[in-house]
Amino acid sequence: MKHITFYLDFISPFAYLAFEELPKALMGLSYSVTYKPVLFAALLKHHGQLGPAEIPAKRDWTYRHVQWLAHSKSVPLDMPAAHPFNPLGLLRLAVATDPNGQPNRYVCETLLRHVWAGGGDAADAGRLKAITRELAPGRDPADASVKSQLRAHVEEAIAQGVFGVPAFEVDGKVFWGLDGLPMLRAYIEADAWFEGHAWDAVKAVPVGQSRQ
Numbered sequence: 001m002k003h004i005t006f007y008l009d010f011i012s013p014f015a016y017l018a019f020e021e022l023p024k025a026l027m028g029l030s031y032s033v034t035y036k037p038v039l040f041a042a043l044l045k046h047h048g049q050l051g052p053a054e055i056p057a058k059r060d061w062t063y064r065h066v067q068w069l070a071h072s073k074s075v076p077l078d079m080p081a082a083h084p085f086n087p088l089g090l091l092r093l094a095v096a097t098d099p100n101g102q103p104n105r106y107v108c109e110t111l112l113r114h115v116w117a118g119g120g121d122a123a124d125a126g127r128l129k130a131i132t133r134e135l136a137p138g139r140d141p142a143d144a145s146v147k148s149q150l151r152a153h154v155e156e157a158i159a160q161g162v163f164g165v166p167a168f169e170v171d172g173k174v175f176w177g178l179d180g181l182p183m184l185r186a187y188i189e190a191d192a193w194f195e196g197h198a199w200d201a202v203k204a205v206p207v208g209q210s211r212q
Contacts (some may be wrong), residue, residue, distance in 0.1 A: 001030040002188045007157045008042035009044040011087040011092075013066040013077065016116045018166040018178045019108060020075045025181040029188050035100075035108050036153045037091045040165050043154065047163050053084045069178070078119040083122040086182065090114070092146050093128070096137035101149030108136055171198070 008015040022033070023200070027179075044051050052062040063079060066175055070077035090111050096099040115122040132141065139146055157167065161174050168175045168184050175184040186193050 001032060002170050004033045004184075006033050006035050007038050007153070007162050007165055007167040007169070008035065008085055009038055009165045010090045010111050010115050010122070011084055012041055013062075013070075013116060014167045014178050015166040016077070016112045017066065017069055017073070018073060018181065019112055021073065021178065021181060026185055026188065029185065032040060033105070034102050035105065036110075036157070037094045037103065037150065037152045038157050038162070039091060040152065041133065043163055045167070046158050049163070051084065071188075072197065076122075077116050080115055081121040082123075083121060085121075087122070089123065089128045089141065091150055092133055092141035093135065093137060095148045095149050095153075096139040096143070097135055099138065101146070101153065110135060131202040135162065147204055 006019075008019065009077075026093075033164075040051065043049075048157055053059045063083075066082060067079070094103040094107055094111055097103045097107045110131065114120075114127070120127060160169050160172070162169070166177065168180065168205075170184070170187060173187065175187070
């Protein structure tokens with residue numbers, strides 16, 4: 001059995017779609033999943049990147065694309081009232097539901113649908129209070145231990161080479177994005193391609209030119 005660490009931020013529509021698609025994409029395989037919430041903005045800052053929603057034309061395309069993908073996969077998806085938004089309240093709530101900061105699938109599903117179903121304000125204080133009551137975390141989401149665990153998830157993700165969400169880590173290999181799920185399945189199925197040199201050889205490709 002392979003173990004998958006699923007790094008996600010509830011702000012990401014691709015994380016929502018990948019979460020919904022994962023059981024279908026890996027149907028029939030033997031695997032387990034640990035969910036680790038991370039702050040996407042912290043990954044972007046570390047790698048010196050802009051988020052898709054910070055580039056106006058890319059923002060428009062991203063929102064169109066995710067709605068098309070949801071439609072094509074028959075996954076209900078409604079854009080939240082405002083996006084991007086501050087996801088820290090939701091991330092800390094997820095972490096607070098588990099002593100090790102690793103929420104179960106039900107918690108992640110509840111929080112993803114809080115954002116991506118119904119078109120509500122994902123960061124609204126009243127809605128956050130209501131969903132906190134519903135999930136009844138064992139710790140106060142504002143507790144220092146919760147904040148520390150969330151930071152640790154981010155640091156761990158960076159150390160693994162994660163640069164965005166959703167990301168799936170298995171045996172030290174990171175598979176990124178919704179469209180990485182077929183590749184993840186192939187790895188779990190022991191596709192012979194992964195026994196070759198291609199995975200690591202990309203690191204040796206010289207940089208021909210870089211922008212300063």
